[in-house]
Amino acid sequence: MTEDLQVLIVDDDFHVGRLHAGYVDAVPGFRALPPVGSAEQALRVVHGSGPDLVLLDVYLPDALGLDLLRSLDVDVIMLTAAADAASIRKAMRRGALGYLIKPFGAGQLARKLRAYARYRRVLAEKPVLDQDTLERALHALHPGTDSGTARARSATEASVLEALEPGTAQSxxxxxxxxxxxxxxAQRYLSALADDGAIEIQLRYGSTGRPEHRYSLAPS
Structure with a gap:
């Protein structure tokens, strides 16, 4: 049994909402709730079901998503055709963790979701964070923003990465x-590789005790 992160999609176009729900369900560790098409419905589901993440459109029939954003006490990534700088800046000011401009493919959304999962995982490492952990969490959420080149890997880290076989999760x-x-x-290097997005972590639950972390190569 695994505990997937629950995602609510808020989009006024029913067909687009269903399409994006399919994108979400294809990413390991995530589960899409039934999409909704209005701000009123979104508030009802957020208050009733408590999703982990909302994927929010700007243009809704009963409100602007940017105004709804201020009322949602939940993590939000904007998925919208609103590509003007004013909307993007307003979304960031009001707390959006990310912004994806329509149209986009399944791979682009999957990368956003995997980055969000890494961000959550780093923040959950300890009850009180130090600055280094916070920086790792922010880097996990927005990988590749520090420089245009990949981080150099040590020989041991490269060996750890090579030890993971495609399509197989290992402890x-x-x-x-x-x-x-x-x-x-190994765990220290695996955590660093997960923060960089090179690998993914899943939880495997046994009959008793704490869940076991399983590591696998991230989809390219």
Whole structure:
């Protein structure tokens, strides 16, 4: 059993909402709630179901999504055809974590969702964050914004990455055995690779005890 992040799509076009719901459901670790088409419906679902993330359009029949944004006590990424700078700046001022301009493909939305999952995971590492952890969380949410080149990897980190087989999720202990390092060292490198978006983390729940982290290569 896994606990997927629940996503509410708010779009006045029913067919577009269904399309985007399909995009969301195709990303491991995410589950789309039934899409809604108005601000009123969005507020009702947010208050009733408590989704983890809302994908919000600007143009709704009963309100502007940018105005609704101020009333949503939940993480929001804008998915909209509103491409003017004023709308984008207003969305960021009012708390949107991201902005994706229509039309876009499934891969673009998947990258946003995977970045959001990494951001959540880093923030959950400890109850009180230090500045370094905060910076890692923000970098996870917006990867590649620090520079145009990829971060250089150490030999050990490269070996950890190479130990992951395509299409297979492995535990930190399994990776450690393959590379010949301690489990703690493997876990540290795996966490760094997840922050960079090179790999993904899923949770596997057993009959008892804490869930086990499983690591796999991120889709290219």
């Amino acid at each position: 930190a202990s399994e990776v450690a055995r393959r590379v010949g390092i301690s489990r703690a060292t």
